[in-house]
Amino acid sequence: MTTTVYIPGDAGALSIGAGAVAQAITAEAQRRGARIALVRNGSRGAYWLEPLVEVVTSGGRQAYGPVTPAEVPALFAADFLNGGAHPLALGLTESLPWLKGQQRLTFERVGVIDPVSVADYVKHGGYQGLKRALSMAPGDIVQAITASGLRGRGGAAFPTGIKWQTVLEQTAAQKYITCNADEGDSGTFADRMLMEGDPLELIEGMTIAGLAVGATQGYIYLRAEYPHAHAALQAAIAAANAAGYLGADVAGAGKRFDVEVRLGAGAYICGEETSMLESLEGRRGEVRVRPPLPAVKGLFGQPTVVNNVVTLASVPWILAHGAQAYAQFGMGKSRGTLPIQLAGNIRRGGLVERAFGLTLRELLYDYGGGSATGKPIRAVQVGGPLGAYIPAAQFDTALDYEALAGIGAMLGHGGIVVFDDTVDMARMARYAMEFCAIESCGKCTPCRIGSTRGMEVIDRILAGVDGERNVRLLEELCETMVHGSLCGLGGMAPFPVQSALKYFREDFRARVG
């Protein structure tokens, strides 16, 4: 009898030894004459348990982790291929407390299926959304997305349906669907996990978007830092083409849709939509002035949908289960679920998909188990390098676009970076300016030059030179950058600086004297 064994091919799992574990299990199985079928799945997102090995038994998928190559002979000796007891045994994967309470809609298949098998994808509910979309008028597809309440998961939280409606209304010889896969925010990896773990869901979402607005060509703008996602997407696109889900005759419905991956080249700014379009056209990723909006005049001057990976990957579920089913999740104006990423100094880091409304405290302590170092958590940065630092006193804030905006923070792409009490917030503020200086596209002076001046001013504060005066100067500089930049990089890079000054002023004052 052949036993199916799942070992993640996810980049994060590979980074801590999943490849060596797969080799050890294959070799040991051969040595013992045990017949196994190895599947390289995505990650379930519980990174502290990676490499997480799953074995298919009659009772379900049994999990073992974190597995090291050295443990492999003992696992075989304990008959783990039949779910045998072993200190690394975690029970049924679906019963893991960390996974059990999650509401996985967009990530329902990530870590479950063979990522590049169309058959496995369809078997687990894939292409149901496309099937539904093919029976609908374009305007009705857009209406369903609007009714679902889906907002852009890349960070800007703009209503997706409104964006699509604008593109649908344009008359043009060619329209485009572009997927922004330039996930550059520190503390975020949902896009990467999804592209590696269920790339066909993204491709299906783009195909549905194409049907909705009348676009026949899709581009995925992927960051060069993600070689594993690149390989998964290329394999999935080839498989979808071979199975007739992409190309001249999508699912036999006589409609054309093609998808191509284009690689970025290490520029954070290209996650900004107009800069991404410039880069896709083969130019420097300098921000464009809006209007015109990309929905009217986008890629190569044509009407273009620009959506984040998770936004597009949420579309198939909405079409398959209905807009109302999706809108039932969430709170206020934040409908549906959000894949939250727990990162940095956290004991149990990984991906938690839940309806909007969970508090930071629940995430940090119930899911995360506190800091990795065991020290008190002093601050978290939510929403990437342009997001505010949030002090422990505000950990009861709910994760909802409006609630975070209410405390001067932002949810962004749902990444939470945790810092313990050894963090020096003045240094983190300096880093925010340094990052902006490195990554500025150079178009707006306050961003291009202000960020460098900001580093210098903080250096003077750190050196104890004229502290009070320089803190005031820094506050003024932040104001200028916020109001004098075209896009979010210069306009928001001051947020972490301002929040550090506001909530952690003692870290600056220590140097003031």
Next chain:
Amino acid sequence: MDTLQAPEIAAIRRIVAEHQGRPGPLLEVLHAIQAALGFIPAGAVPVVAQQLNISRAEVHGVITFYHYFRRSRPGAHIVSLCQAEACQSMGAAALAAHARERLGIDFHETTADGRFSLDPIYCLGNCACSPAALIDGRLYGRVTPERFDALIAENSTSS
């Protein structure tokens, strides 16, 4: 150094020809040149510009805008250390200091024996397993100074 030889020019011409018909091909062309040669030599600029019918300034502007594109030959192994916030929260700065000392070079430099180049990188999407490093396209998580030394030792014997 790095005067282009005829076979290299021919290779670049072939790469441009392959991508020429596609919309907005310049980044694709530069990626392909770097994949083939390890970097984008100055001599490639006029060849690409002429064949794509754009100015040399435009090609130069694009190469210099993106951190990923290299204008000089890198070491045999490229070591990139994540310096973004999540990795900082788990000791990325100390790891970077260790790496500089171990390799005897600063960021953006290559060892004298041409074996290693050391680069900062801003997020590898491995933020739940910080600090992270990328060595020749392989991702590593929870990199301690000891693990870093072991990885460098592994790569010191092979080219």
